[in-house]
Amino acid sequence: MRTPLIAGNWKAHTRADTARALCRALRELIDGVDGVEKVVCPPFVYLTTAKSVLDGSAIRLGAQDVHWQDDVAATGEVGPAMLAELVEYVIIGHSERRANFGDTDEVVNRKVKAALGAGLRPIMCVGETLREREADRTEEVLVRQLRGGLKEVDLPDGFVIAYEPVWAIGTGIAATGNQANEAIGLIRREVAAMCGPEKGESVRILYGGSVDPGNIAEFMAQPEVDCALVGGASLNADSFSARARRPWPSNWPAASTARSSGPTRGRCTAAWTSAPRSRRRRSGRRRRTT
Numbered sequence: 670m671r672t673p674l675i676a677g678n679w680k681a682h683t684r685a686d687t688a689r690a691l692c693r694a695l696r697e698l699i700d701g702v703d704g705v706e707k708v709v710c711p712p713f714v715y716l717t718t719a720k721s722v723l724d725g726s727a728i729r730l731g732a733q734d735v736h737w738q739d740d741v742a743a744t745g746e747v748g749p750a751m752l753a754e755l756v757e758y759v760i761i762g763h764s765e766r767r768a769n770f771g772d773t774d775e776v777v778n779r780k781v782k783a784a785l786g787a788g789l790r791p792i793m794c795v796g797e798t799l800r801e802r803e804a805d806r807t808e809e810v811l812v813r814q815l816r817g818g819l820k821e822v823d824l825p826d827g828f829v830i831a832y833e834p835v836w837a838i839g840t841g842i843a844a845t846g847n848q849a850n851e852a853i854g855l856i857r858r859e860v861a862a863m864c865g866p867e868k869g870e871s872v873r874i875l876y877g878g879s880v881d882p883g884n885i886a887e888f889m890a891q892p893e894v895d896c897a898l899v900g901g902a903s904l905n906a907d908s909f910s911a912r913a914r915r916p917w918p919s920n921w922p923a924a925s926t927a928r929s930s931g932p933t934r935g936r937c938t939a940a941w942t943s944a945p946r947s948r949r950r951r952s953g954r955r956r957r958t959t
């Protein structure tokens with residue numbers, strides 16, 4: 670069974686006092702809301718401020734990015750071991766990082782591996798641009814980002830992916846419930862194909878892009894959608910809380926009754942094969958890792 674997760678990405682907003690006030694308000698408003706995991710991702714410099722307010726609450730802390738190495742000459746970067754001292758989650762591969770800071774699929778892959786290695790929980794973002802959608806390339810782009818980002822990753826159960834169509838981020842033009850469900854279904858099938866069927870069932874896939882209190886119900890009514898990554902509107906405590914507090918549809922999670930067989934490990938490859946790993950090795954066949 671997948672636990673829904675709602676995360677707020679504060680981006681480069683707030684100051685120390687507003688970050689503190691926002692955390693206090695969220696603690697008041699949603700700490701006691703059950704059935705959904707709640708995560709806030711402030712800027713690096715306010716993580717300790719947020720932590721001091723949220724410690725002891727059920728609201729988890731996340732960072733917005735991570736470098737793939739610790740203790741290296743990487744001016745301005747923050748390594749996974751440092752982050753793991755402060756936060757549980759980390760956003761990786763957000764479209765703003767892909768578009769403006771050179772985060773290729775390979776970089777995303779390094780960051781995902783490093784984060785998992787340090788005990789962090791990545792929220793790996795994927796999504797197509799408007800031009801790609803209009804050219805009917807959504808599937809191709811999502812598959813490329815998944816194969817690149819998850820290449821040779823030992824995927825833990827409950828791994829989090831955010832489907833964020835770039836054209837919906839910060840534009841006020843959200844995808845429709847159907848569009849989100851279709852893309853997230855595709856992502857789930859690709860994760861199953863790459864990492865094994867149990868992983869496809871257990872991966873939590875959020876929708877992100879202009880989610881507001883008026884449309885979150887539409888997303889949550891979709892069987893494939895495991896809640897949301899919220900950007901700009903997560904800066905408003907009432908608005909973020911309204912999303913987190915939404916009563917989940919009574920049949921939810923419709924597609925989430927995964928046949929849980931306990932923690933499983935599965936290294937993701939371009940083409941998953943159900944043959945046990947030892948047999949695969951003995952067969953001498955080389956794995957495809959496109």
Ligand code: PEP
Binds near residue numbers: 899
């Ligand atoms: C985001 O940047 O991750 C996001 C979803 O932004 P917004 O909710 O503002 O569209």
